[in-house]
Amino acid sequence: MNIRVGQGYDVHQLKEGHPFWLGGxxxxxxxxxxxxxxADVLIHVICDALLGAANLRDIGFHFSDKDAQYKGIDSKILLKKTLELIRDKGxxxxxxxxxxxxxxxxxxPYxxxxxxxxxGVIGTDMDNISVKATTTEKLGFVGRKEGVSAYATxxxxxK
Structure with missing residues (x-):
């Protein structure tokens, strides 16, 4: 069996009055x-990890923040497109x-x-997805509530 592993990391600033999307x-x-x-940080790290595992560069390469078509886009769409890319490679x-x-x-609770x-977006069993949450014990930009970060493997x- 040919298996590959990828990892992702992302950070987003938090601001009052903005909607908070996480994991779709x-x-x-x-x-x-x-x-x-x-700005769904969780989906972004999953996309980056999947792209990295398939040796397809990163989310910024495929979905540039300079490209107007991605302005305000639902990150679930980016995840679906990422899945198409890795599935195209088998x-x-x-x-x-x-x-x-x-x-x-x-x-x-979420x-x-x-x-x-x-x-549902990925088309897999929930048992194949682990979502953990932690604080930074009030340290750094996360602890000061200035931002959110996420990691994915x-x-x-x-096939």
Missing amino acids: IQIDHTHGAVGHSD YEVGNIDTTVCLQAPKLN IPDIKTCLA VLIYK
Whole structure:
């Protein structure tokens, strides 16, 4: 079996009054992530990890923030396009392991909905997607509630 592993990392600034999208769902919060698209940091790291695993460069290469067609785009669309790219090379998603670093809000109540959403977009079982959340114990830009960061590791395999 031909398997490959990829990893992703992303950061977005948080600002008051912006919508907060994470893992394809909107979370009610006073602050949301800022970005060219909907700034869904979790989907962005998953895309980066998948693209890296398939040796297809990164999310910025395929979906440039200089390209007007991606302004405000729903990141679920970017994930679908990423899946098309890796599937065109004959790969399928094995599993995805993610960690979101965010001081507030607490994400635990939202994780089942995030996993359901991601599994639906990817076309896989929820058991193949892990979403973990942590704070930075009030340290750094995450701890000061200035931003959100996320990490992803993925396994893909040749069909």
